[in-house]
Amino acid sequence: MTQELRFDGKVVIVTGAGNGLGRSHALMFGARGAKVVVNDLGGGIHGGGQSSSAADKVVAEIKALGGEAVANYDSVEHGDKIVKTALDAFGTVDIVINNAGILRDVSFQKMTTEDWDLIQKVHLKGSFSVTHAAWPIMRDKGYGRVLFTTSGAGIYGNFGQANYSAAKLGIYGLASTLAIEGRSKNIHVNTIAPIAGSRLTETIMPPEMIAALKPESVSPLVGWLCHESCQETSGLFEVGASYFSKLRWERSLGHVFGTNKNISIEDVANKWEKIGDFTDAEHPTTINDTFGVINAAIAHKSLGG
Ligand code: NAD
DSSP states (O other): OOOOOOOTTOEEEETTTTSHHHHHHHHHHHHTTOEEEEEOOOOOTTSOOOOSHHHHHHHHHHHHTTOEEEEEOOOTTOHHHHHHHHHHHHSOOOEEEOOOOOOOOOOGGGOOHHHHHHHIIIIIIHHHHHHHHHHHHHHHHTOEEEEEEOOHHHHHOOTTOHHHHHHHHHHHHHHHHHHHHHGGGTEEEEEEEEOOOSTTTTTTSOHHHHHHSOGGGTHHHHHHHTSTTOOOOSOEEEEETTEEEEOOOOBOOOOOOOTTSOOOHHHHHHTHHHHTOOTTOBOOOSTHHHHHHHHHHHHOTTOOO
């Protein structure tokens, strides 16, 4: 039998842990020996209001199961305050789960600047702020696990979610660079795009689907990605309803006209099929994979079109 993967002695911050996915992640970490900072502003799904009850309830649940937890009620915009709670209560931070989120869904035509700004502030700035405050601590100790939460809406786009899509894909960009910067310090950074029944989804999904999409079936991936024995970093995963998968970029072989050629719009139109042909496609993983093909294109000075 596989040995139980535990988090004894590890300090984990879970943002937005008062409900849904965050609550499930926090309970999982608490049940497996971690000391948990349960962060939650306790507001509504559109970002209004504030209450300590959401975080308090989950702290009580973790303690009732014999775990250790402390509440924090600050907005994720104030990551330093959340990290201070971890330091005051437990002395360090090992794992950061960026999960807090709200929605302001509206078609782009009707979207206000406030709808845009609020979503960027909670999702993108919030993920930055909490991680930025914990980063020096993890660097100094040469250990850290960071998990970001994106969305299919960020990866693929979704009607009425321009603000949310932008913030969510921004989070993946942040994660990709932090995975590079954290590598030498044993800080692993991964991103999940979950699907789960929660306050955020119960207004857009039928009740039977909500019942089938348990947040508890997402948390095991979070646990594995944040375990000390997991070497994965810079990954992007889709997860929900017991489905687990990994995503990657794909790039067509493309077409090189040669840098000596004056390229016209018609040249591009004539090669359009080849430019978009994914036969023998590549799967670039680093920015060097971009420079590789660009340098090769520069070398092809006199290649005709
Ligand atoms: P949820 O509403 O059940 O939980 C989110 C929690 O975040 C709430 O308790 C809320 O009070 C808290 N929160 C909101 N703003 C906060 C802030 N500024 N500071 C601290 N806490 C704050 O939602 P959920 O479905 O569990 O969503 C969790 C995360 O997963 C979100 O980032 C969401 O965008 C993402 N997500 C969820 C789904 C899904 O299917 N549920 C799909 C894709 C992405």
